[in-house]
Amino acid sequence: MGTTFHGPNPWPHITRAIRTRGPRRAAIAYLGQDSPELLPLRAGDILVVNASKAAIRAHATSPAALAHYLGxxxxxxxxxxxxxxxIATNRRAVIGSANATINSTYSDDAVIITDDPDIITSVRTFIDGLDDITEVDHTFIDHATAEWAIGRAVPIPGVTGRIHNPDNDFLPTPTARMFVKHVVDYQPSPTELHLIREQQPRKPTTSGPVAKYQLQTLRLGKPSTITSGDVIILVSSDQEWIYPPALVTAEPVRIPRSGGAVMVFLRIRTDLPPLPLHIAEKHLADLGHAGPRLRADHYVRAVSIRTALLELWNL
Known part of the structure; x- marks a missing residue:
């Protein structure tokens, strides 16, 4: 085949070129609702997209398309x-300007399709090296659907607006509500396991980019004031470790037949390690907080202590 150029309507050539056996990797910034017809992917493939809040609100990436590929x-x-x-397959690489959107089929786009093994390897390396990656699961899609309904409220980063630091999106600024909670060791009931499986992403493959964010669950023995957008600092049950801040991503879910217990879904940064609890206490003491109460569940009322806790992980 060699290397060929295709434009101004490259999608028929792209679709035909990627119909090959073996796993495929694609990094396509924006997906329209018709993207599955243009970009027919299957189980075992990897798809990286820009599904940021701005891209979803701008209707540049469709939650329906995300749900289709996940399914x-x-x-x-x-x-x-x-x-x-x-895009990289076992046999070809596609490099160009075409998003997987209906607008792209009407625009003057162009791509190069090649079977050069060095370029194929380079495309795979590029995709696998992408960072600030979030695993898209059903909870992610639920939030994206809500953002989509808000409408075209913000510009698209890198297209009509400035690119921002994505780390600033991890925690609310300022962090107004923070709780310290201790991990309780227990055996989840079948009902809880079902809830977790519904919300958790599939076990990721060993290939592709490493997800920077993951979803965890926290069981609370009774309803509380914790709500979406709150920040939780977890402490191990043996009080040896303190874990990095986690963001509550949704309202607590009541667990049926549990006596009023609820399940909270948390978004965590996988690159932030737990720290010895005594080190955290010493850090706070050095800053003038001799009694931070890290060994008991409580609402962190003092702004200075919330700030000091975040500083443990340079946040």
Whole structure:
């Protein structure tokens, strides 16, 4: 085949070129609702998209398309700074300007399709090296659907607006509500396991980019004031470790037949390690907080202590 150029309507050539056996990797910034017809992926493939809040609100990436690929067994990841449009199969690489959207089929786009093994390897390396990656799961899609309904409220990063630091999106600024909670060791009931399986992403494959964010669950023995957007600092049950801040991503879910217990879904940064609890206490004491109460569940009322806790992980 060699290397060929296709434009101004490259999608028929792209679709035909990627119909090959074996796993495929694609990093396509924006997906329209018709993207599955243009970009037919299957179980075992990896798809990285820009499904940031701004891209969803601008209707640049469709939650329906994300749900379609997830349902097909594709591993879907979101990178808020992605602007590339590249695909790698076992036999070919596609490099160009075409998003998987209906607008692209009407625009003057162009791609290069090649079977050069060095370029194919380079495309795979590029995709696998993307960072600030979030695993797209059913909870992610639920939030994206809500953002989509808000409408075209914000510009698209890198297209009509400035690219921001995605780390600033991890925690609310300022962090107004923070809780210290201790991990309780227990055996989840079948009902709880079902709830977790519904919300958790599939076990990721060993290939592709490493997800920077993951979803965890926290069981609370009774309803509380914790709500979406709150920050929780977890402490191990043996009081040896303190874990990095986690963001509550949704309202607590009541667990049926549990005596009033609820389940909270938390978004965590996988690159932030737990710290010895005594080290955290010493850090706070050095800053003038001799009694931070890290060994008891409580609402962290003092702004200075909330700030000091975040500083443990340079947040």
């Amino acid at each position: 097909k067994g594709v591993r879907v990841l979101s990178s808020p700074t992605l602007h590339a449009k590249v």
